[in-house]
Amino acid sequence: MNYAFDFGWLADYWPVLLKGIGITVELTLVGGVLGIGLGIACAWARALGPGWLKPIVAAYVEMIRNTPFLIQLFFIFFGLPALGLRMGELPAANLAMVINLGAYGCEIIRAGIQATPRGQFEAGASLGMSRIETFRHVVLVPALQRIWPALSSQIVIVMLGSAAVSQIAAEDLTFAANFIQSRTFRAFETYVAATLIYLALAIALRQLLRGIGWTIFPKRAAR
Amino acid sequence: MSLIEITEVKKRFGDNEVLKGINIDVEPGEVIAIIGKSGSGKSTLLRCINGLETIDEGSISVAGAQLLPDELHLKALRLKVGMIFQGFNLFPHLTAGRNVMLSQMVVKKTPKAEAEVMAKKMLERVGLGHKFDAYPDQLSGGQQQRVAIARALAMQPIALLCDEITSALDPELVNEVLAVVKELASEGMTLMMVTHEMRFARDVCSRVVFMHQGRVHEIGPPEEVFAAPKTPELKQFLGVTH
Amino acid sequence: MSLIEITEVKKRFGDNEVLKGINIDVEPGEVIAIIGKSGSGKSTLLRCINGLETIDEGSISVAGAQLLPDELHLKALRLKVGMIFQGFNLFPHLTAGRNVMLSQMVVKKTPKAEAEVMAKKMLERVGLGHKFDAYPDQLSGGQQQRVAIARALAMQPIALLCDEITSALDPELVNEVLAVVKELASEGMTLMMVTHEMRFARDVCSRVVFMHQGRVHEIGPPEEVFAAPKTPELKQFLGVTH
């Protein structure tokens, strides 16, 4: 190998990198929280909701899951202004991530809901709870617990996928890497650094999600 | 006026007529045992009374109010009639205490403190005051079923429906649950229970209903039904399981 | 020489000593019933004999050969001792016939035709010759359990271990399975079975083992154990379930 690795650029560019990490983390947290929220709402609609809502949610889910994230992002950022709805790159990136995770989360959570024993619905009903109340108080938490590992993986995937937002000038970690390498031409060093940071973020995120699972679900597993 | 009036109730699943015209009147304080072969429609009948299934013909009324299949009427009905299942159906993510508190708080909007007092009281009543903070999977089957009873009682129903509530239990645990039921009966609670425990039915119940192929085949006080079964079907049934 | 010799067997799960020194010798052709409260270690004992759990102390030998926890010895052991479970554990992706054939072909390398003949014979023996091509989920619980028995028999074991094989069955189906076991017993098969069916234990078994807190608390012929229990624990146990 006749290439000399040089991480000297770090001295000048670490604020860019740090900002990139910050934005990637922020996008992931906002996207994660709101995306799960949307996913729960859609999962409810698809599994238990009124008949007219089901095909609408189904269409949304299919559309998002079967097209690339980047293109969804383009339509939100460049396309929506044509309809008079303009937002900055960060809100657009956030929105795209929420919509994306919402669709994947919907399918995952729905599986959790559908694995709920019928007896749980009946017990809720026979205690006088309405369908919504039963869902909210009886079905939801065990359903989430059931699919929490799958949902966690999906959130990590979405975090890694958030790299695409650099294309609409949102200054996330990938943007930072591209920016730095466009100035310094030190592509290897920046990409290696970015890869390691992504790996660390992914591991930390998984740990965080595991911790959340530990705190919000009862320790002794629900079957 | 009877507390529960079941009149000419019919129920079909597709082509399969599971209830073929049921008539039973239950007086306040009565304890009714429902016996019969698997598939004879026992569970379906109880589920109809609780509104978990809608009936196709006939009528059911509880405490004078007709059972109608809309959310509002159903909720009113379910506040009057509690139901306990074979599979306990405790909420696995909540402690025993929370299981008992939940529906009070959600359905009746009881304040938390009050619901907690009630939950304590009900758990004590089924002998599980000390298990308030245990999760269902830390409890034995018998204990779980008793929590389920406490949960139903906390809604202060005027009648309880029990569907084979001891069938999923190991023999050792059956008695602890039946003891609780017996006590409820002696306190005047109106009960309708599907059961395989013939001895219990004989000792505790005021009347026994023998269901066969979707009909009430025999009905009467336990001494009569058990000691002098009239129909060959009942004779055979008692012979098999006893 | 006894067929199964269990000597001072101890088994711990973490801190929990589940078996605290078990001694039982089983003669060829004996039918042993193991009774006892939930958690007393009955299943664990059977699982140890079959090598599904490794023991911490003591020794188990079957037909003179010591049980050692390596693949080769385990396999040899399991060819001699069959085991049947509460949950049937049939292979859901195979027909009843294939369930019975599989282990012969895979483990003993029996040619397919031969295995098929054996499977037919064994299914016939449990009264299910006509269900050769049915999948497990097309069979009732009792039928599934009988297939499981046929599957174990097809390996021509010299002893069978049965762990509560009727507990998951509806009351009506218990008898069909017990009838099969009874026949096996009368044909001279050595059996060790955990059971809650006291009447069956009394009628069929040569000896009854009462386990309590990881120990053999009483052991003897059923007339003695049931009619004249010596310890208060056994008295209480029998009183409860009987």
Next chain:
Amino acid sequence: DALATIEAGKVIRIAVPQDFPPFGSVGADMAPKGYDVDVARLIADKLGVKLELVPVTSANRIPYLQTSKVDLVISSLGKNAEREKVIDFSTAYAPFFNGVFGPADAAVKEAKDLSGKTVGVTRGAVEDLELTKIAPADTTIKRYEDNNGTISAFLSGQVDLIATGNVVAAAILARNPPKKPEIKFLIKNSPCFIGLNKNEPALLAKVDAIIADAKKDGALDAISQKWLGAKLPADL
């Protein structure tokens, strides 16, 4: 020695852009065309070897060079001190007529008027380097992946102004959009250079010689006229 290898192998591999018109983009047959592509042809012709075009993006053009998957990068590279530490640059081969463009009602006449404005630019391009140098500190610069991103951002109103080549601005005008970009001011004429690996003096000298010849004999001027619609500036 890269030059020897090229002459021995009778083939030169040159990285050219494919998403950066007018320097490099594709035609309806998906074949690359543009200023940089023509320069690549010119160099291959002069060397008398076969040309192998390797389409690249701004993210991977330097790695291609560094891993010797290409011999030259002709991708409208701008020069700065940091970049010079990593690769070598030839003499300038192309002018870059770029400026800041915006709608008629935007009151911007020089760099300091950009204060408080949002300007879109294509990340890593020459104009990105220059604009970053001259814009006031409170200018928000949004850097998009490619020209299309920059243009879309302008047309959809995501940025007030854009810094880009005049040919790109012309391309926008050709589409007759509701928002017409007008030239506000020219960014200092910042030329483009050919990139090559360090320690290749023979190749560097050869490339420089070819460019000097092409400037003299008008070949480069012709390319400039064709793609930029302007004469090659005398000071290049």
Next chain:
Amino acid sequence: MSDFTTWDILRNLLLSARWTVLLSIVSFVGGGLVGGALLFARIGKGRLGPAFARTYIELFQGTPLLMQLFLAFFGLGLFGIDVPAWLAAGVALILWTAAFLAEIWRGCVESIAKGQWEASSSLGMGYLQQMRWVILPQALRIAVPPTVGFSVQVVKGTALTSIIGFVELSKAGTMVTNATFEPFTVYGFVALIYFCLCWPLSKSSQILERKLNVAHRNH
């Protein structure tokens, strides 16, 4: 400026979609094979196999595929190993796919009831025999829907190979947009083609799932 007609756009996109399809098939087939091996390492006995597989999976699931491709192609080039782009793309996609498939399949194997393991060992079967005859046939059936479902991710993942020079559907979309400056037409088509490739896969995964649920109703 643009000499593209709408038909030119669509035609070029469709032509480039061939790469998308080819890359998808390669990564899926190869990823399946490697993933299978990885699955065995992951659930196997011993210490080394599972530890290796866990690290592998963590690594490939925890870093962006884009970076994996970049490093596979240029990183090796840096060490003087000249891998052709198709090989780097194939290998990176296969390794990435394998990490996910192994994890999906592990879930399926572990969802097989413990009783199946016990019943088969009490019949004298060894580990491999149990896997071959009892566990895998059952796991395979439940694995089909999530596996087909994941193939959608693979199809979309191939877009990232543009970093090492592949002109597949997404890249062609970007190139054409930068020649025509008509992002809505072009990306509209791109989205549509992706949808046409992916939706049948999603749909069949759902149908398979429903079928399996019906088949397993009685358990």
